Amino acid sequence: MQIDFTAIEKKWQREWEEKGVFEADPDGKPKFFITIPYPYLNGNLHAGHTRTLTIGDAIARYMRMKGYNVLFPMGFHVTGTPIIGLAELIQKRDERTIEVYTKYHDVPKDVLLELTTPEKIVEYFSNEALKALKGIGYSIDWRRVFTTTDEEYQKFIEWQYWKLKEKNLIVKGSHPVRYCPNDQNPVEDHDLLMGENATIVEFTVIKFYFEDGETNKIIFPCATLRPETVFGVTNIWLKPTKYVLAKVNDETWFVSREAYEKLTYTDKEVKLVGEVDARDFFGKFVVNPLTNDKIPILPAEFVDTDNATGVVMSVPAHAPYDYVAIEDLKGDEEYLKKFGLDKSLVENLKPIVLIEIENEKHTIPAKEIVEELNIQSQKDVEGLEKATKALYKKEFHKGILLDITGEYAGVKVSQIKDRLTRDLIEKGIGDVFYEFSEKPVVCRCGTKCVVKLVKDQWFLNYSNPKWKGKVLEHLKNMQIVPDYYKEEFRNKIEWLKDKACARRKGLGTKIPWDKEWLIESLSDSTIYMAYYILAKYINSGLLKAENITQKLLDYVFFGVGDANGVARSSGLDKEVMEEIRKDFEYWYPVDLRSSGKDLVANHLLFFLFHHIAIFPENLWPKAIAVNGYVSLEGKKMSKSKGPLLTMKRAVEEHGADVTRLYILYAAEYDNDADWRRRDVEGLANNLRRFYSLGLEYYKKEPKSLTKLDKWLISRFQRAVKNTREAMDNIQTRRAVNTAFFEVMTDVRWYLRRGGENLSVIFDDWLKLLAPFAPHICEELWHLKHDTFVSLESYPKFDESKIDVEAEAIEEYLRTLLEDIKEILKFVEEPKEVYISPAEEWKQEIIGIVLRSDNMKEAMKEIMSREEFKKMGKEISAFVKKAFKDKKDGLLLDSGINEVKVIEENIRFLERELGVKVSLNSEKVPESKRKSAMPGKPAIFVV
């Protein structure tokens, strides 16, 4: 059958909009405020958005039908840098960008080429997003839509930041970023040619120094990831090559040229003094600032001048590289001679052990592992890397510092780094040096990136223990779906550090007290759900940017201030102001925020932190739900590279209901869903089938109810129960599976059995499915009603409609049919089937079940009897089902009357089997009759 899904969908979308059925305002009903993170519009909405939003919409529709006054609003996020970047790329006619946006985002090329400014991009994509969202039929209250560059929104953000500032939750600090010296800008992942996986690691610098009599001290800044090993240093290493001397603040540092360059991007004052040759320093001595030991400077080829300072301290007891390098020196007199070094100098170097592993004997760990791996020289880089990694890992996790480390003795290695670094810096003998974890890191422009320290940056003080503590405390009271994400959230909250919230570049709101800076885009989208309340009044023209003063928002959100005074000072009509206040009091807090799992470690955390900082406890979010991603035919989607499926295209090609149903059914919770065309088309067939069933049966007036009808109703009640349970747990997959597919399976059986009153469940079936496939349900519903099914009340489970006997009969017939068919497979030219029921032990088992407390107990008793033991599998299944029924209060104390059931359905059996069937025990041989069981009659075919 040809069905024009699109026409049906457009029709109902128009109707909903015209009648404003999803516009929500305070009323007497309990409220439910659900929000989905507004999408970021540097492209079209895609299948990923479709998933998160459809889940949200299904919940919104479900809750609405359950009797809640549901507010489901939406806005658009455009602040930040990507939109600016996109505008630049389009302006430059970047080929890749043009390809991706025409091919995957479905932007017509002529239109795309016009999008050369951020403003045009925002306008274009927000229009497209609006169309896409309306075209899929979300039950959004569109009176509240807004964009984050709106002047009014910025007023709101300013208010928010003043509040945070007042609470001292915004502090100044510095932090290291990946930076391109050529572009003079921080670089993001997608700006990189190479090194996306590089992270910034923090080396500890320890200032060894060299005293040359009357000249100034020269600092040899040794960079290390294991500062505790400073207690075991025997010498330092330089590469036999040129280095430089540089003025670093007030000190003179000896560093590699590369290191000097890197230092210029730090917060230090750096000036080049001149070039020096490491070779001139070999054999001379520096002082270990912590132990005051004098140690020699020695050459080593493994030193990488492009890693950190290029000056390395040597700890032969714990660093395989150092141990091997010293051994190399000892055995290479020529090399020593080349640098004028005396052999005794290296021969006196004794490894100093400073870490012990619990329950292991004292040894020299580096020596041991080098020998174990049979590493012969420092040229065996592979072996040394392996040894270093293994040793470091072991010592980090299990190591404890020995007495030689003085005040640190007994501290775990894993606990020492930050503490020691801090102490060293305090004493003026330490520093930090940032470096990439892997190299090279190259910008798209071809320039090598560096680590730059951004100074005097504004930070959100998330590490504040009081703030964090409150968030952790509130988390305990929240509902997190799926539940194991609560632990994930807890960990992430603990892990969260201060976050830089200011940027130089991008779209957004300026920091109100420091207009040089823009508020970073994840930091301006944390409590905006409150803004939806204002947005309605802004869009209707009642509330204007100039009205949105600090005092007004204090009044609206906190109820603080004198109403007359606030109204006067903000220039707003007092009644409007009071209404906004009432709206806010009615709708807040957020009852559910449903989001993709990619936002767990950032947005959703900030969402919690900011609510908790700014609002009183009764307005903190109640629940968060998290869902997984969507892939396309098994491939990951990518906004910037493709493949990508836009929401609009999915709906155009398959229809809104099919798209919705598929995406809801494709996966549960945080599992990823895969969009597979063939499956989507398969689902479309199912939906067409549903529609034609509706056309065929819905309007037929039901006749008086048969036992079969009661079976259908009973089964349907179970589906109602199951669907509600699923939706209450935000399990849309399970819900669609029961409400659609499983009911469909029952309907098939019902029709096959000759059922004629399908319409008895159809009203409820439409309601049951309305949250998932609202258009088709609305269309069918209107065959009989003038109301909107979207506003009907959701079916309730009615236990009185459960008909255990009817269910047992159908179950009996189904298995009987199967058994006979199984036998017929083996009989050529069957003429007649004889059936002879048995009734003995089933009653007995039911008796045991009724007087047993649990299955285990019952089975024990049953299995102690020989005649049952040999039927163990059959019986255990029967008992399991019996217990389930018992728990539901549905256990029959007498089985069905098999004879009667067969008699009544003999024609059905014959029709199905295409052979004569009769109920006749005498024709069944004795041996077969003996093996008959209740529910499993003896069958004999001739």
Next chain:
RNA sequence: GCGGGGGUUGCCGAGCUAGGAAAAGGCGCAGGGCUUAAGACCCUGUCCCGUAGGGGUCCGCGGGUUCAAAUCCCGCCCCCCGCACCA
């Protein structure tokens, strides 16, 4: 490395927190029906064996507990995601 999740029948996935029927549902595939035909729809089959409803082997691997384990316990292997200043 740390943290979170996971390995089920051709595929996707239930079931695994309350042990109890080769293990829901969807998709795919095969056969049959309907049809002028195709599609749609309906039925059947889809681990192996089997001329009587049966038997055998199964839920990453190896052990254990139990009348009974995909489910509980112990050990091992493998996979995915996050670790940021970016939306």
